[in-house]
Amino acid sequence: MRQMATYDLMETFRNTNQWLGATARTMASYPAFAAIPNPMIGWMAAWGEVTERTFERMVVKPDWGIRTVTCTDGRDHVVEPTTVVEKAFGDLVHFQVVGRPTKERKVLLVAPMSGHYATLLRSTAVSLLPDCELYVTDWKNARDIPVSEGKFDIEDYTLYLMDFMRALGPDTNVIAVCQPAPLTLAATAYLAELEPAAQPRTMTLIGGPIDPNATPTDVTDFGHRVTMGQLEETMIQRVGYKYAGVGRAVYPGLLQLASFMSMNAERHSKAFSEQILRVTRGEASDYDAHNRFYDEYLAVMDMTAEFYLSTVERIFKNGEIASNNFVVNGHKVDIGKITDVAVMTVEGANDDISAPGQCVAALGLCTGLPDSKKGQHLEPGAGHYGIFAGRSWRSNIRPLVLDFIDRNSTAPRKAANSNAA
Incomplete structure (x- = not known):
């Protein structure tokens, strides 16, 4: 109580x-x-x-607000967000461009579950729509999910990503932004080992904490400084009677917002x-x-307690992805099993959340992937937000990502993987 x-x-x-x-x-x-x-x-x-x-x-989910997009024919086409996979804790949404032929580039944009809604990637989505068939993971506010739906931790998140990749097929190009980068890497490795026919064509990881200890920041220092007991005692609450998720243990969005604001209180004031x-x-x-x-x-959402706590403990404290010891559903995921998916990392030189070195660590974990299928980019002068939504993204990073997708979209799958499938 x-x-x-x-x-x-x-x-x-x-x-x-x-x-x-x-x-x-x-x-x-x-x-x-x-x-x-x-x-x-x-x-x-x-x-x-x-x-x-x-x-x-603070309690209103923002609208995507993407009404139209200008295509190569010079006309404005209406954009209709359509749910193609519906699940308890998150949906897969397709931004259907009415009247436009289907684009060859099929992109799955994996949004973070870190306190804000997927609409935080609105500008990223807008920049990709003219050239891609775009799908986005739309995570739901935990306060609105009844406790009867069960738990949702980082293993469940990984399984959700696998389901979304299966639904889209092997010609998918995944772009994961920030928090989901390590779990997207794990989901792809799991598919590469068990269902190679379902793995995506390319994977771009942007500013994600693959190895948080590679370059310490205030975020990683906080993760090591506090104990799990302290986090559970001070951060976790249960949803009140006002919402459908009454009784569910969550890390409240309002509490997260208070933390965000306190970091730059003078600037916000x-x-x-x-x-x-x-x-x-x-x-x-x-x-x-x-x-x-x-x-x-200001539009924040509650995270399930088990997702928040398992992220801190397993990704930041124990470094299970960084040490290639991540387990999903009792199965140890081997990132070295990725042999056929082109992987690119993007980092910002001035990123103070996922500092340079944390994301590029993914390439070292992909021991079974040839160098010809690896790529990396360090954007000078860019902070965390700029590498996926700012001028640096629009002018420099987006063209590089699309070029990386194109260069690896026509290459045939390895015969070994075809046989395994």
């Missing part, structure tokens, strides 16, 4: 602040106040508007203060830079 009480306490705090913002905005909008030449009235309305929007966005002044002067809009960023940044 204590864990449910603290969960509901955070939701009560969020709800109260949203109500305070709405109340301030409404009161300051009374026509009678227009006759009072007091700038504080306008400031109060602006504060209320920004506060209400801020706390409201300044951003909101400046936005209030812009609203006061009438310079803000629904789609200005502040709202576009924070509508996505």
Whole structure:
């Protein structure tokens, strides 16, 4: 009950602040106040508007907002997200471009489950749509999943990826961003060993912690500094009665957001203060830079407790992927079994979350893969976000990834694998 009480306490705090913002905005909008030449009235309305929007966005899943895409024929084609595989903890979504011939490049974009929704990769998806047949993993908020659906840890995540790859077929090109990189590597190795006919054609790992200890960061230091008991005691709560997942043990999204914000508290405080002044002067809009960023940044989702704890313990503390000792469903996965899937890693020189050296470690683990099927890129001056969604991604990394896919898409599978299949 204590864990449910603290969960509901955070939701009560969020709800109260949203109500305070709405109340301030409404009161300051009374026509009678227009006759009072007091700038504080306008400031109060602006504060209320920004506060209400801020706390409201924390429990709203953002829309993909991808309406159309301009194709090579020069026309704008409507984009329809369609669920092709539906599962309890996540779906496989196809961005169908209406009226456009099917693209030869079939891309599975693996979104992270690290507190934000898959829509965090919206700009990445938009950049790939004109040239690819795009599929995205759309993970669900744990608070909305009944406890009857059971657990979901990193082994289940890996099995989900395997199911998605099976559904798409062997001509798939996988792009994994950040957190899912090590599990995508494990899922591909598992398929390579047991079902080689289902493994993808290429795999691009972007800024993922394959070997977190290769280059220590604040994230890896935190993983080693705290004990699992401390994490479970301080981070894990149970979903309250308001949601369908009542009673499920989770790492709450609101608690994650508090951690995110505290890391750069001064910068966020300044951003909101400046936005209030812009609203006061009438310079803000629904789609200005502040709202576009924070509508996505503030939208957080709960992670299942077992997924969060197993990630910290098995990926960061024990380094099971880095040491090639990862076990799924009682089966030890051997990454060296990958002999037929071209693998490329992408890192940012200024990445302070998955620092250079952590992701490229994947190539060393692929002992059965010839060098001709390996690739790596270190983007100068790029941080974590920039390597998959910023200017560095659009101008430099995306063309390299598409070229890597094309160079390895026409090569025939090895005869040995064909026989095994």
